[in-house]
Amino acid sequence: MLSSKEYKELFPALKRKINGHDLIYLDNAATTLRSKEVMDAVCEYSLNHHANVHRSSHTLAAEATKMYEDARERVANFIDAENEEIIFTKGATESINLIAYSLATSKIIQPEEEILITTLEHHANFVPWQQIGKIFNIRVKYYQAKNGIFNFDDYLTYISHKTRVISITAVSNVTGQVIPIEELISKVRQIRKDIIIVVDGAQSVPHLPTNVKKMDADFLVFSGHKMLGPTGVGVLFGKKEYLNKINPFLFGGEMIDKVTTKDTSFNILPYKFEAGTPNVDGAVGLAKAIEILEDIGMQNIKEHDKILTDYAIEQLKLLNFLEIYGPKNESQCSIVSFNVKGIHPHDVSQLLNDLYGIAIRSGHHCAQPIMEELGVKSTCRISFYIYNEKEDIDKLILGLKKVWEWLK
Amino acid sequence: MVKIGLEDLYSDIILDYAKNSKYKKEISSASKSEGKNMSCGDEITLFVKVKDDVIEEISFLGHGCIISQASAAMMCEILEGKTLQEATQIFEEVINMSQGNDFNKELIDGVGIFSDISNFPMRTKCFTLAWHTFEEALKSYHNRSEKL
Ligand SMILES: Cc1ncc(COP(=O)(O)O)c(C=O)c1O
Numbered sequence: 001m002l003s004s005k006e007y008k009e010l011f012p013a014l015k016r017k018i019n020g021h022d023l024i025y026l027d028n029a030a031t032t033l034r035s036k037e038v039m040d041a042v043c044e045y046s047l048n049h050h051a052n053v054h055r056s057s058h059t060l061a062a063e064a065t066k067m068y069e070d071a072r073e074r075v076a077n078f079i080d081a082e083n084e085e086i087i088f089t090k091g092a093t094e095s096i097n098l099i100a101y102s103l104a105t106s107k108i109i110q111p112e113e114e115i116l117i118t119t120l121e122h123h124a125n126f127v128p129w130q131q132i133g134k135i136f137n138i139r140v141k142y143y144q145a146k147n148g149i150f151n152f153d154d155y156l157t158y159i160s161h162k163t164r165v166i167s168i169t170a171v172s173n174v175t176g177q178v179i180p181i182e183e184l185i186s187k188v189r190q191i192r193k194d195i196i197i198v199v200d201g202a203q204s205v206p207h208l209p210t211n212v213k214k215m216d217a218d219f220l221v222f223s224g225h226k227m228l229g230p231t232g233v234g235v236l237f238g239k240k241e242y243l244n245k246i247n248p249f250l251f252g253g254e255m256i257d258k259v260t261t262k263d264t265s266f267n268i269l270p271y272k273f274e275a276g277t278p279n280v281d282g283a284v285g286l287a288k289a290i291e292i293l294e295d296i297g298m299q300n301i302k303e304h305d306k307i308l309t310d311y312a313i314e315q316l317k318l319l320n321f322l323e324i325y326g327p328k329n330e331s332q333c334s335i336v337s338f339n340v341k342g343i344h345p346h347d348v349s350q351l352l353n354d355l356y357g358i359a360i361r362s363g364h365h366c367a368q369p370i371m372e373e374l375g376v377k378s379t380c381r382i383s384f385y386i387y388n389e390k391e392d393i394d395k396l397i398l399g400l401k402k403v404w405e406w407l408k
Numbered sequence: 409m410v411k412i413g414l415e416d417l418y419s420d421i422i423l424d425y426a427k428n429s430k431y432k433k434e435i436s437s438a439s440k441s442e443g444k445n446m447s448c449g450d451e452i453t454l455f456v457k458v459k460d461d462v463i464e465e466i467s468f469l470g471h472g473c474i475i476s477q478a479s480a481a482m483m484c485e486i487l488e489g490k491t492l493q494e495a496t497q498i499f500e501e502v503i504n505m506s507q508g509n510d511f512n513k514e515l516i517d518g519v520g521i522f523s524d525i526s527n528f529p530m531r532t533k534c535f536t537l538a539w540h541t542f543e544e545a546l547k548s549y550h551n552r553s554e555k556l
Contacts, residue, residue: 343474344450344471344472344473344474345473346448346472346473346475346531346534347418347473347474347475350417350418350473350530350531351418362448363447363448363449364448364449368449371449377448377449377450377451377471378448378449378450406418407418407423407474
């Protein structure tokens with residue numbers, strides 16, 4: 001287990017008092033806290049090196065360009081991709097919209113073909129496909145995760161000769177269930193080689209070692225702010241083969257090669273997909289965040305989060321006034337969802353915050369289809385990261401007992 | 409800013425309204441209106457029976473947090489027996505209160521316990537859900553009578 005006390009020191013928010021209590025932050029699946037190191041890196045770039053990238057030739061411009069491209073390289077190494085396969089976006093949401101829209105406008109998906117998504121998805125990996133399907137008249141098929149739990153064999157039966165694209169989360173942002181993505185991709189490839197596989201790594205990349213070569217996904221998306229980086233920066237990884245084939249999503253400056261009144265040809269990868277002045281601050285911050293994660297070691301982070309998740313499930317199971325969702329076993333990573341019987345999650349989170357300074361998430365977590373599978377409207381969700389420790393869970397348990405006493 | 413405590417927000421009175429309201433039921437043959445809080449998934453159905461411009465009977469069903477349920481129950485209690493004009497005035501004052509603006513205390517005595525709800529911006533939406541649903545009911549009532 002990581003020495004989380006040490007890491008706590010690096011995050012100023014953890015020194016805050018909430019109603020007189022030390023903040024206990026258990027909402028990492030929504031976004032992680034800000035570290036001083038990451039903000040210092042962003043600040044250093046902004047104050048001393050900021051210029052527009054890839055355009056001017058003065059010193060600052062050269063420095064900014066180098067820092068931006070170094071950030072790309074850091075991201076590429078982090079997931080074992082090539083530099084030109086890394087596109088900086090605004091976040092996982094924009095990355096998925098880019099893929100869905102570009103695949104459709106490039107006519108890589110034909111109207112008689114199907115897109116397969118699941119009821120486990122965050123709205124960011126659900127609504128874009130559904131809407132693209134409507135606009136371009138492509139059928140979208142929904143894998144129904146019964147009781148909100150992914151079942152491998154069930155899932156495979158949804159794949160047919162019409163399936164052209166599958167898009168699936170690697171970790172459910174509601175139940176924390178880890179989908180065996182590598183195994184899934186290898187099985188899908190055995191059924192049909194040319195299915196385009198998109199993986200939503202928003203909840204997996206921050207917690208589990210990720211290697212796109214081993215994983216063999218065609219596209220992988222994730223967000224900077226869920227892995228210690230700034231908001232407003234995300235990543236789209238795509239295999240060169242597809243990135244070269246699909247149309248750009250945004251048109252404008254920097255993404256062009258030659259522009260005339262007749263037509264425009266596009267820049268090479270990755271610039272073809274990065275129209276306009278990019279979020280350099282975000283990229284620099286994300287690179288610093290990845291440096292921190294690499295220093296700790298993704299394997300260590302995985303184990304740390306796992307120990308906390310297992311401990312949380314074990315402790316929560318002892319409270320007979322709770323309903324816990326998801327597999328409740330070893331296939332869960334860093335996220336646990338539950339409800340206090342008969343009590344609305346908003347009331348639970350309000351009391352935990354005000355009485356103990358504990359920050360949890362309550363609501364539908366931008367994942368209404370899985371709420372329907374679970375037969376609820378909303379849940380309480382706790383989620384961990386490097387600065388959490390077992391004592392945080394102990395305090396949560398105390399808090400939940402108090403909530404039950406007060407509101408039952 | 410006057411800070412009201414959690415004890416106020418989750419007082420026995422509020423808990424009692426939320427859990428034991430006689431207004432939580434369906435009224436058959438009443439007109440229905442529905443309200444939703446997108447971000448929390450909360451939903452409420454309001455039943456309103458109007459006769460000669462007076463709210464003869466009013467009730468609600470739905471699910472939501474204690475604040476939203478207590479607010480709905482108190483709303484029904486206040487509005488029952490009021491004329492539509494009085495009810496509209498009450499609605500406006502409640503919204504003023506929820507936004508932290510000046511409001512007529514006497515007129516909305518029945519929800520006075522929530523007078524500082526604007527200090528809990530994350531909960532204001534829960535508090536106003538029932539009231540906005542009532543606003544919808546008023547609108548559809550007026551639309552209907554215009555057509556008649
Ligand atoms: C599984 C999953 N996918 C996508 C997203 C969207 O990420 P962002 O809002 O950073 O674009 C989230 C964020 O909550 C998520 O949990």
